[in-house]
Amino acid sequence: MLLEVRDLRVEFRARDGVAHAVNGVTCQVDAGETLAVLGESGSGKSVTAQTVMGILDTPPGRITGGEILFRGQDLLKLKEDERRRIRGAEMAMIFQDALSALNPVLTVGDQLGEMFVVHLGTSRKDARARAVELMDRVRIPAAAQRVRDYPHQFSGGMRQRIMIAMALALEPALVIADEPTTALDVTVQAQVMDLLAELQREYRMGLVLITHDLGVVADVADRIAVMYAGRIVESAPVHDLYKAPAHPYTRGLLDSIPRLDLKGRELYAIKGLPPSLTRIPPGCAFHPRCPMARDVCRTDPPPLYEVDEQRGSACHFWRECLDG
Amino acid sequence: MGRYVVRRLLQMVPVFIGATLLIFLMVNVMGDPVAGLCGERQCDPATAAQLKREFGLDRPLWQQYATYMGNVFAGNFGTAFNGQPVTELMASAFPVTIRLTVVAVLFEIVIGIVLGVMTGLRRGRPVDTSVLVLTLVVISVPTFVTGLLLQLLLGVKWGWIKPSVSPAAAFGELIVPGLVLASVSLAYVTRLTRTSIAENRRSDYVRTAVAKGLPRHRVVTRHLLRNSLIPVVTFIGTDIGALMGGAIVTERIFNIHGVGYQLYQGILRQNTQTVVGFVTVLVLVFLVANLLVDLLYAVLDPRIRYA
Amino acid sequence: MPEQPPYDSEGAVAGTGMGGAMDLAASEATTLERAPGGPEGPQGPEGPGGREDAEGAGPAAGRPRSLWSDAWRDLRRNPVFVVSALVILFLVVIAVWPSLIASGNPLTCDLARAQDGPAPGHPFGFDGQGCDVYTRTVYGARASVTVGVCATLGVALLGSVLGGLAGFFGGTWDGFLSRITDIFFAIPVVLGGLVLLSVVPGNTVWPVVGFIVLLGWPQISRIARGSVITAKQHDYVQAARALGASNSRILLRHIAPNAVAPVIVVATIALGTYIALEATLSYLGVGLKPPSVSWGIDISAASPYIRNAPHALLWPAGALAITVLAFIMLGDAVRDALDPKLR
Numbered sequence: 001m002l003l004e005v006r007d008l009r010v011e012f013r014a015r016d017g018v019a020h021a022v023n024g025v026t027c028q029v030d031a032g033e034t035l036a037v038l039g040e041s042g043s044g045k046s047v048t049a050q051t052v053m054g055i056l057d058t059p060p061g062r063i064t065g066g067e068i069l070f071r072g073q074d075l076l077k078l079k080e081d082e083r084r085r086i087r088g089a090e091m092a093m094i095f096q097d098a099l100s101a102l103n104p105v106l107t108v109g110d111q112l113g114e115m116f117v118v119h120l121g122t123s124r125k126d127a128r129a130r131a132v133e134l135m136d137r138v139r140i141p142a143a144a145q146r147v148r149d150y151p152h153q154f155s156g157g158m159r160q161r162i163m164i165a166m167a168l169a170l171e172p173a174l175v176i177a178d179e180p181t182t183a184l185d186v187t188v189q190a191q192v193m194d195l196l197a198e199l200q201r202e203y204r205m206g207l208v209l210i211t212h213d214l215g216v217v218a219d220v221a222d223r224i225a226v227m228y229a230g231r232i233v234e235s236a237p238v239h240d241l242y243k244a245p246a247h248p249y250t251r252g253l254l255d256s257i258p259r260l261d262l263k264g265r266e267l268y269a270i271k272g273l274p275p276s277l278t279r280i281p282p283g284c285a286f287h288p289r290c291p292m293a294r295d296v297c298r299t300d301p302p303p304l305y306e307v308d309e310q311r312g313s314a315c316h317f318w319r320e321c322l323d324g
Numbered sequence: 325m326g327r328y329v330v331r332r333l334l335q336m337v338p339v340f341i342g343a344t345l346l347i348f349l350m351v352n353v354m355g356d357p358v359a360g361l362c363g364e365r366q367c368d369p370a371t372a373a374q375l376k377r378e379f380g381l382d383r384p385l386w387q388q389y390a391t392y393m394g395n396v397f398a399g400n401f402g403t404a405f406n407g408q409p410v411t412e413l414m415a416s417a418f419p420v421t422i423r424l425t426v427v428a429v430l431f432e433i434v435i436g437i438v439l440g441v442m443t444g445l446r447r448g449r450p451v452d453t454s455v456l457v458l459t460l461v462v463i464s465v466p467t468f469v470t471g472l473l474l475q476l477l478l479g480v481k482w483g484w485i486k487p488s489v490s491p492a493a494a495f496g497e498l499i500v501p502g503l504v505l506a507s508v509s510l511a512y513v514t515r516l517t518r519t520s521i522a523e524n525r526r527s528d529y530v531r532t533a534v535a536k537g538l539p540r541h542r543v544v545t546r547h548l549l550r551n552s553l554i555p556v557v558t559f560i561g562t563d564i565g566a567l568m569g570g571a572i573v574t575e576r577i578f579n580i581h582g583v584g585y586q587l588y589q590g591i592l593r594q595n596t597q598t599v600v601g602f603v604t605v606l607v608l609v610f611l612v613a614n615l616l617v618d619l620l621y622a623v624l625d626p627r628i629r630y631a
Numbered sequence: 632m633p634e635q636p637p638y639d640s641e642g643a644v645a646g647t648g649m650g651g652a653m654d655l656a657a658s659e660a661t662t663l664e665r666a667p668g669g670p671e672g673p674q675g676p677e678g679p680g681g682r683e684d685a686e687g688a689g690p691a692a693g694r695p696r697s698l699w700s701d702a703w704r705d706l707r708r709n710p711v712f713v714v715s716a717l718v719i720l721f722l723v724v725i726a727v728w729p730s731l732i733a734s735g736n737p738l739t740c741d742l743a744r745a746q747d748g749p750a751p752g753h754p755f756g757f758d759g760q761g762c763d764v765y766t767r768t769v770y771g772a773r774a775s776v777t778v779g780v781c782a783t784l785g786v787a788l789l790g791s792v793l794g795g796l797a798g799f800f801g802g803t804w805d806g807f808l809s810r811i812t813d814i815f816f817a818i819p820v821v822l823g824g825l826v827l828l829s830v831v832p833g834n835t836v837w838p839v840v841g842f843i844v845l846l847g848w849p850q851i852s853r854i855a856r857g858s859v860i861t862a863k864q865h866d867y868v869q870a871a872r873a874l875g876a877s878n879s880r881i882l883l884r885h886i887a888p889n890a891v892a893p894v895i896v897v898a899t900i901a902l903g904t905y906i907a908l909e910a911t912l913s914y915l916g917v918g919l920k921p922p923s924v925s926w927g928i929d930i931s932a933a934s935p936y937i938r939n940a941p942h943a944l945l946w947p948a949g950a951l952a953i954t955v956l957a958f959i960m961l962g963d964a965v966r967d968a969l970d971p972k973l974r
Contacts, residue, residue, distance in 0.1 A: 055534045057526070081539075088537030095535075100528040103547050104627055105554075114546075118538050150626040166536070335810075342814035350827045460963070464956035466907040468914045469930065469948040476937050476944075569819020573911060577934075587822065588915075591829045599826060607817050 001069070002206040003029040003052070003091075003174055008066035010044075010051050010230075012277075013059060019277040021047040023230040024066070026304065031173065032204040034197075036217040036238070038253070039227035040274050045210045048227075049176045052208075053093050054083045070174070089119045092167035094177040094196075098159035102151035108135075108162050109147035115169040134165040138195060157188035161195065168199055175200070176208045181216065193220060214257055218242065223310075226250050229275050229285035232304065236311040246313035246322045248290050284316070292317055325622075332618065336611045347603045348389050351596050396604060402597030404590070410601040413586050418605075421582035423495060424574070425567045427502025428509070432560055436510045440517020440556070441549070447522045456518070459511035467570070471504040471577040488579035498580075505574040509563050516559055520552040527551075554624045561617035565610030702968035712964035718957040725769055726776035733769035737762065737924045748942065758929065758943035759936045767929055768946050774925040775954060778836050778843070779906040785844035786905075787898045790851025795890065797852070798859030799882055805856070812849035820846055821911060828917040836909075839918050843905050854897050858890035865889070896966045903958030910951050926951040 010022035022044045029035045037045045050056045052068055054075065068075040070091065075083060095101035103111055112134055113127030122130065128147065135143035138161040151159055160180065167175055180196060181189040197220045200207045211217060217224060217238065224241050226234040226249065234247040245251045252270040272289040275281055281288055287297040296316055304312040307322070315321055383391075395402065401410035443452040462470070478500060479487030489497045503510075524530060525548060533547040572584030579585075583602055590598030622628045706712045725732060740762035744750075747757040755764035797805040823846055831838045862868065868885050876885075912918030913927025921928055926947040933943035 053535055055531055084537050084539065086537070087535060093532075093535045095528060095532060097528065101532045103529040103533070103551070105550055105625060106547075114538065115536060118536070118542065152627050166532075338810055339813045339817055342811070343817040346814065346818065347823070347826055350823075350830065460959055461952070461956060464903065464907075464959050465948075465952040466911050466955070468911055469952060472930065472934055472937065472944060473948070476941055480938050566819060569822050572821055572825065573915070576915070588825070591825050591917075594829075603818075603822065603826070606819060606822070610817050610819075 001028050002031045002033075002071065003208075004067075004069040005048070005052065006067045006069070008048065008051060008068065009064045010047055010056065010061055011064055012061050014278060017278040020280055021061075021230055021277055022051065023280070025227070025230070025232055027225050027232055027235065029174065029206040029208055031206050032201075034200065034207040034209060034220055034222045036209045036211060036221035036224045037227060038211060038214065038217060038224055040212060042274050042277065043227040044230035044277075045227050046178055047230075049093070049178050049208065049210055053091065053176060054087060055093070085119070088115060088172070089170045090172050091174040091176070092170075092172040094160075094163050094167045094175065094180045096179040097183045098156070098163040099151060099183075101163060102159065104151060107148050107150055108154070111151075112147075112162070112166055112169060115166065119170055130169075134169055135162070137168075138162070138165040138199075140165075156184050157192060160184060160188075160192050164192070164196060164199070168203065168205075171203050172205065174206045174208070176210070178210045179212070180209070182211070182213070189216075196220075214253065226253070229280050230277065231285065231314060232312075233286065233314045234312065235304070236307070236313075240311060244322050244324070246307050246311060246318040247315045248292050248317075248321055249286050251321060252289075284314070292320065325619075329615070329619070332615050336615065340607060340611060343607045344393070344600065344604050345389060348392065348600050349385070351594075351599050352385065352388065392600065396601070401601040404586075404595055404598045410597050413598065414602070414605065417581065417583045417586045417602075420580060421568055421571050421575070421584065424498050424502055424505060424571055424580065424582060425564060427495065427498045428506035428567050429560060429564060431503055431506040432510050432513045432563070436513030437517050437553070437556060439514040441521055441544075441552075443514070444518040444521025444525065444552070445544070447518075452518070455514065459514050462507050462511040467504060467508060468573045468577060470507050471501075471574055474500055474504055475577060491581050501574050501578045501580060504577070505567060505571055509560075509567065513556060513559065517552065517556050520555055521548060524548055524552045554621070557624060558617050558621055561620060562614055565606070565613045568609055569606050702965070705968040706964060709964050709968070711960050712968075715957040715960040715964065718953065719961065722772050722776055722954055722957070726773040729770045729773060733766045735763050735766040737767045737770040738922055739763075748940075755946045756940070756942045758933055759940065760932070764929075764943050764946050767924055768926070768950050770924045771926040771929060771947055771950065772954070774836060774919055774923060775906045775909060775951070778839055778909040779902045779958070781836070781840045782843035782847065782905045782909075783898050783902040785840065786847040786851050786901065787894060789844060790848040791855040791891075791894050793848065794852030794855030795859045795882070795887070798856035799863065799878075799886065808852065808856075812853055815846055815849040818846065820908065821915070824908070824912045825915060825917055828912060834920050834923060836919065836923075839909055839912060843908060847901065847905070850901065851894060851897060854893050855890060858893045859886055862886045862889040892969045896962050896969065899962035899965060900959050903955040903962070906958070907951070907955045 005025055005027050008022055008025045009020075012019040012021055025044070025048050027035065027037075037048070039045045047056065047061070051061075051063060052075075056063070063076065066076075070086065075086070078086075102108065109128055109131045112131035113122075113124065116122035116127040116130050117124060132143045132147050135147060140146060140158055140161055146154075151162070154162065160183075164180070167177075177196065181192050184192060193216060196207075199205075209217070209221060221238045223235065223237050225232045226241075226247065228249050234241065234245065234250045236246065241250065242254070245254055249270070252268070255268040256270065270289055275285055275288070281298075282301075283299045284290070284293070284297040284302050287293040290297065292315075294317075300316070302314045302316045304314045305318055307313050307318060313321070392402075399411070401414070404410050404413050439455055443455045446452050465473075475487050478484045485500050486497065489501060529551075530543060530548055533543045538547075568583060571580075571582060572587060574580070575582045575584035576588060583606070587599060587602050589595075590602065740760045741757075742761045744757045744761045747753075747761075749756045753763050753765060755768060758764050758767070793808060797808040824842055827842050827845075828838055831842075863886060865885075868881060871881050871885050909918050910925065910927030910930065913920075913925045914931040916931065918927055919925040921932075929947040930944055930951070933940065933947070937944055
């Protein structure tokens with residue numbers, strides 16, 4: 001197993017109390033596999049990703065429990081310097097907004113080449129040549145000239161390609177992509193997503209794709225983990241999940257996708273708002289919004305029930321849900 | 325870039341004329357320009373009238389101003405109260421004030437930026453809070469009070485420095501006066517650097533740099549500092565003009581014979597030519613410094629394009 | 632002017648010739664301008680679907696409150712604000728009724744006791760002329776507070792009206808005003824004061840106040856212009872315009888309430904710096920002149936005797952520093968309370 005997260009817990013000290021951003025996340029990713037993590041804003045997916053990468057701001061963040069096993073080694077037990085050597089070289093991250101994620105005052109060549117200089121000790125000249133290769137690799141036209149340009153001189157799609165090139169520079173075993181296409185135009189989104197999927201197959205990387213876009217997920221993911229209020233509420237192979245969700249929240253998400261064949265009908269929306277992370281409801285966090293909620297949901301937090309070998313659902317009534 | 329510089333230079337012309345005219349008017353209209361010329365006594369009316377004719381003071385104001393500026397650009401700044409050409413006074417005064425300003429700017433750069441980076445990286449910790457309070461105190465205490473206090477402590481009580489600076493005003497003697505001159509700006513540079521560092525530290529590109537697995541010192545020096553210092557550098561640049569003009573208080577406290585000293589003498593003796601001459605040069609310094617800062621800005625931040 | 636998408640190369644960092652303190656004031660206001668100061672209060676820094684932070688999910692349950700009542704609630708609990716407000720209140724009271732705490736006459740001096748240290752009934756000792764330092768320090772507050780308050784009122788009114796109108800209407804008038812402010816910025820402030828006040832006769836606070844207003848208004852006008860331009864771009868202002876609201880209505884009802892916060896903050900801090908400026912000018916001998924009583928005059932008069940009678944310098948200097956500090960701290964606290972980014 002490439003990456004295994006066990007019962008990870010992260011909280012934030014905020015002005016109005018402690019925000020429980022991640023409450024016992026457990027998931028795994030194999031080499032060459034794509035795991036999509038799905039959830040609304042505030043569900044804890046980005047915080048989980050940042051914790052795995054080791055780039056969480058502490059403080060205000062605090063890891064209160066759990067393990068992150070990368071190739072069997074618990075990252076949380078490593079010293080910062082050992083952790084740093086893994087970052088970028090063995091696991092890399094692609095951020096949402098490339099314009100702000102790239103340093104505005106350094107050329108893209110410098111920023112790409114830096115990976116080789118720091119991790120491999122390459123000379124600056126060779127690093128520049130490798131940077132051009134990388135830019136070619138992600139199909140940026142006239143890479144040899146553009147390597148001297150600054151991030152703001154590229155279009156949004158091209159910038160995101162540079163971001164991808166930077167993440168893949170040292171051919172890491174695991175790549176975490178945090179909403180890699182959200183900031184892009186719809187037409188460019190598909191191109192960038194295709195490129196990412198292609199490179200992932202080529203390098204046989206494990207890919208964690210964080211998104212709230214169900215359309216993206218269906219195309220590229222092998223498995224899906226749905227997050228709600230800092231927990232994974234359902235985890236399943238992509239086709240199983242689309243065919244029959246085993247959690248009412250997943251069902252709600254799927255029902256709220258506009259569908260051509262149901263044109264004219266009112267669009268379904270999950271009632272209510274996601275809970276404040278400082279005041280997560282007791283029992284099942286989803287119960288105030290759940291159409292199937294019963295008394296037990298208000299008191300007992302559901303464990304992640306095993307639906308079958310590959311599936312789990314954190315709903316007391318997953319069977320009913322599965323049956324529709 | 326070239327066109328931008330030309331346009332900025334053209335924009336500077338009205339500002340230059342406006343500022344010098346304002347000073348010219350203040351001195352000439354509201355004061356009595358010949359009052360200082362007869363020494364300590366009052367001039368008798370006949371001499372005064374003759375002097376006025378001699379200096380062209382009976383002509384309309386705009387003509388006087390035009391004549392004066394014409395002379396200035398021909399390199400003739402007129403005569404000071406003691407009969408010396410103003411240019412000679414400048415030749416002796418400006419090097420002193422420039423040395424003083426250099427010392428002050430060095431203090432701003434070294435102490436201000438170091439403290440700012442230190443506190444910016446440790447926001448909310450005790451070091452940060454105490455430096456922050458200290459900067460507010462320094463900003464609140466007027467320069468002349470800081471100067472007098474340091475003079476009292478270091479010069480009189482402990483005898484570390486000579487309370488007043490010799491006419492040669494070597495760099496060594498200017499350390500404490502330079503610190504006094506820099507004090508308020510120094511505190512401000514600290515705060516500015518701190519805010520800038522603290523803001524940029526949470527920026528996405530610094531997070532990217534960390535995610536790339538760069539060592540901490542590289543993240544700080546190459547990614548964080550480079551961006552955070554842009555506003556600081558530009559502030560220090562524009563501050564040069566303000567420092568030279570503001571040196572008047574510091575120079576008076578430590579008895580430094582620089583620009584401020586000559587200006588003060590000129591004002592006391594109501595010598596128009598000295599005052600307007602020095603102010604003209606200071607305004608020019610200020611404007612040129614501002615232009616250079618704007619150009620520097622484009623060099624430091626590639627996103628800025630001047631057209 | 633440069634094309635400048637990411638930074639404002641003009642306002643934020645350009646030196647003002649007023650020294651660091653004024654720059655502090657200006658920069659504090661600039662961070663306020665950038666904030667979304669709409670009446671509905673803070674909005675998340677990220678758009679929909681943005682990054683999730685701990686705070687991101689927090690305010691969802693919050694009730695809409697006004698920026699000002701929120702700020703007031705914060706301020707009352709901020710010890711810095713409370714202390715500086717009390718100091719200022721005390722200063723104002725003794726400026727109006729100095730005899731409340733000082734029974735003597737500041738102009739009654741006894742040369743025989745010149746430079747003496749503290750004595751019963753004279754806790755701060757005597758200055759070089761044998762005047763009671765305590766009484767003079769107490770009476771000195773009046774000059775400082777008068778100059779500070781009057782100059783700030785003048786500067787704030789003139790500056791915000793001119794700057795606000797220029798920012799709102801733009802065009803030629805705006806360009807003209809910008810050039811005028813540039814002219815004033817190019818004159819070093821102490822120097823200008825020295826030149827102007829040395830030729831103005833009279834021994835009241837008014838020439839000093841007039842001078843500060845003359846050289847101070849461009850500062851506020853630049854701030855006001857900037858915040859009006861920011862406020863003008865808000866969607867609800869565009870909406871009001873689309874609904875056919877008149878210029879004066881938009882300016883007064885929609886823009887002014889949102890643009891006023893930076894002006895208030897800068898004005899508070901500026902008040903402190905004006906008091907320091909008055910003392911500096913008096914120290915140089917061109918501000919107030921004896922027999923007026925002012926901290927600057929006393930510090931100047933005490934500096935020749937600094938070796939033998941440092942107390943005559945330290946007490947008025949301390950009073951001056953605390954006064955300036957109180958105003959700057961107050962402005963700082965108000966700014967923190969009004970900055971939605973920090974909550």
